[in-house]
Amino acid sequence: MTEVTCDCIGCEIVKIKDLIRQTVWGAHAHGIVVGISGGIDSAVACSLCCKALGPERVLGVNMPVSSNDPADHDDAEELCRSMGVELITVPLEEVRSAFLAAPHITDTPILRGNIAARLRMTTLYNIAAARSLLVCGTSNKTEYMIGYSTKWGDSAADIQPLLHLWKKDVFLLAKELGVPDSIISKPPSAGFWEGQSDEGELGMTYAELDAALISLERSGGIPANPIEEKALGFVKYSMHKRVPAANLLTT
Numbered sequence: 001m002t003e004v005t006c007d008c009i010g011c012e013i014v015k016i017k018d019l020i021r022q023t024v025w026g027a028h029a030h031g032i033v034v035g036i037s038g039g040i041d042s043a044v045a046c047s048l049c050c051k052a053l054g055p056e057r058v059l060g061v062n063m064p065v066s067s068n069d070p071a072d073h074d075d076a077e078e079l080c081r082s083m084g085v086e087l088i089t090v091p092l093e094e095v096r097s098a099f100l101a102a103p104h105i106t107d108t109p110i111l112r113g114n115i116a117a118r119l120r121m122t123t124l125y126n127i128a129a130a131r132s133l134l135v136c137g138t139s140n141k142t143e144y145m146i147g148y149s150t151k152w153g154d155s156a157a158d159i160q161p162l163l164h165l166w167k168k169d170v171f172l173l174a175k176e177l178g179v180p181d182s183i184i185s186k187p188p189s190a191g192f193w194e195g196q197s198d199e200g201e202l203g204m205t206y207a208e209l210d211a212a213l214i215s216l217e218r219s220g221g222i223p224a225n226p227i228e229e230k231a232l233g234f235v236k237y238s239m240h241k242r243v244p245a246a247n248l249l250t251t
């Protein structure tokens, strides 16, 4: 392990690269596979994997469904081209439609999105098994703390190099790592439906959410204003996403 005591951005990058290298080495894996959406979290995760392992040991996978903006695919291609990473595209709309046609389904935009997220997870694990790779998660601390992810979908991975970072820190890293501006400047979106934005769905900006969560962490969970109250509600409601499934051994 590299000795790093400083919390500057350069040292942060060194620490994350160490984590990636050690995890891949410890697993006797050849490298890492990352779902590349065209958004900022996957761009930063992919860039850090490249810096840790070299681009030839990183595989990007874009997995579009009908609600995704085609510009996101272009951004995914541009990102991987600029980093020298192989990008493969696995369209998932057809297989998602098959799930939606199955009996006992209530078709809602959230369910459609969650099916897509779980199909992406399945696809990444299939590719990882075929090529001896580990699956890289892209979750950050902000979305982890409020449960803003699909349980066993995009939240499922072998390594989570960004999980300790607030969303604002992901933006700082993106700039430092040279992620293209088109990716940094677009509104974060899960792509569950056309025009969806995270901030629109959550009813607050990431700046507000980060500030609220940091304040709650410092105060031991005592909300000081309505935004913190709302954020605390998200944290409490999503507890089940941060703990193992209920079982008799832990009750």
Ligand SMILES: Nc1ncnc2c1ncn2[C@@H]1O[C@H](COP(=O)(O)OP(=O)(O)OC[C@H]2O[C@@H]([n+]3cccc(C(=O)O)c3)[C@H](O)[C@@H]2O)[C@@H](O)[C@H]1O
Residues within 6 Å of the ligand: 110, 113, 114, 117, 143, 147, 148, 149, 150, 151, 154, 189, 190, 191, 192, 198, 201, 240
């Ligand atoms: N108390 C509890 N104890 C144990 N399990 C509990 C539970 N409450 C619900 N559950 C289980 O959890 C399920 C609900 O969780 P889940 O299936 O995840 O679904 P849910 O949390 O309803 O929806 C996912 C949310 O995450 C957002 N998201 C997803 C993926 C990516 C991104 C992004 O930013 O890119 C955002 C999405 O926009 C949506 O708001 C329930 O159907 C139930 O099975």
Ligand SMILES: Nc1ncnc2c1ncn2[C@@H]1O[C@H](COP(=O)(O)OP(=O)(O)OP(=O)(O)O)[C@@H](O)[C@H]1O
Residues within 6 Å of the ligand: 034, 035, 036, 037, 038, 039, 040, 041, 042, 043, 061, 062, 063, 064, 065, 068, 120, 138, 154, 187, 188, 189, 190, 191
């Ligand atoms: N169309 C897609 N193709 C490949 N991977 C995807 C796709 N959509 C989502 N993912 C995966 O799911 C992860 C979670 O999505 P999320 O929207 O939170 O992150 P992001 O798109 O990378 O960043 P943001 O939307 O915040 O700019 C992505 O980082 C990516 O790994």
Ligand SMILES: [Mg+2]
Residues within 6 Å of the ligand: 037, 039, 040, 188, 189, 190, 191
């Ligand atoms: Mg996104």
